[in-house]
Amino acid sequence: MRILIAEDEIHLAEALSQLLKKQHYSVDVVHDGRSAYDYALSGIYDLLLLDVMMPEMDGFAVLRKLRGDAIATPVILLTAKGDTMDKVTGLDYGADDYVAKPFQVEELLARIRAALRRKGEVVPEDAVSFGDIELNTTQLKLTVKGKELKLNLKECELLELLVTRKLAVTSKEQMIEKLWGFDSNAEYNNVEVYISFLRKKLTFLQSAVRIATIRGVGYVLEVTE
Incomplete structure (x- = not known):
């Protein structure tokens, strides 16, 4: 936020x-x-x-x-x-x-x-969750079925944004504005880099949650079968 x-x-x-x-x-x-x-x-x-x-x-x-x-x-x-x-x-x-x-x-x-x-915002006290993932925003820790990984601050902020928006698609513009500020020099590739980091960590943890790309629109979290 x-x-x-x-x-x-x-x-x-x-x-x-x-x-x-x-x-x-x-x-x-x-x-x-x-x-x-x-x-x-x-x-x-x-x-x-x-x-x-x-x-x-x-x-x-x-x-x-x-x-x-x-x-x-x-x-x-x-x-x-x-x-x-x-x-x-x-x-x-x-x-x-x-x-x-x-x-x-x-x-x-x-x-x-x-x-x-x-x-009406979701205001996490300690953690937010979606599917099988739990994100501790205080400790910057991502947990899936007992296995956990440490995130850096931007990874945590980006994943928190996706989780709190749940099934709503989030554009790269919204991510840049929310995480870096509307007058920052951040570009689309900044978002893409952190999305890539998060995807690798979700895969490593064998999570059923994935970050889906909606071409021309943005990103949204999905739970795979």
Whole structure:
């Protein structure tokens, strides 16, 4: 899952980014409201963390414009302000939650998980599964009938994306946007390389699950007989 952090305090933004990456979220960071709005319009994010006090456009304005553009991505507002009217304003503009600084790390992570659940995303606590495979997203470990292999982070993120989308076909464009970011230099061959790695590991583990190619569309998980 991909999260956009919009926070003008650079050190805090970097700390939040590292925290979320350790939880195996993909993260992009911007430091002003205009950039936050432009990035969020891409539609690739599963959640937005918006600071209220930002240059160029504050968090309230970003939120109001996004909701006006029918962007329904869950939003958690971050602010040093803690009075009731700010909370009411944020919620009235369409925020899903509101966290006042300073905040406890565990509380923020819990609120992120809750916002994603309300959106209907599958939010893994430890593992996700499909067919005979189980993917531990914390330990980056793929298990099939008691046999296990360690994955690298990108392999784990890619397989998690395919598992959580279940029978939906996922295009290379969607994979690049979700795993590398819409403004990255990643190309189709990056996706193909990791798909090849995963196929070899599934074969080694003798899994009944395979990654099928839907020509001209993308990839989908299937369970063979």
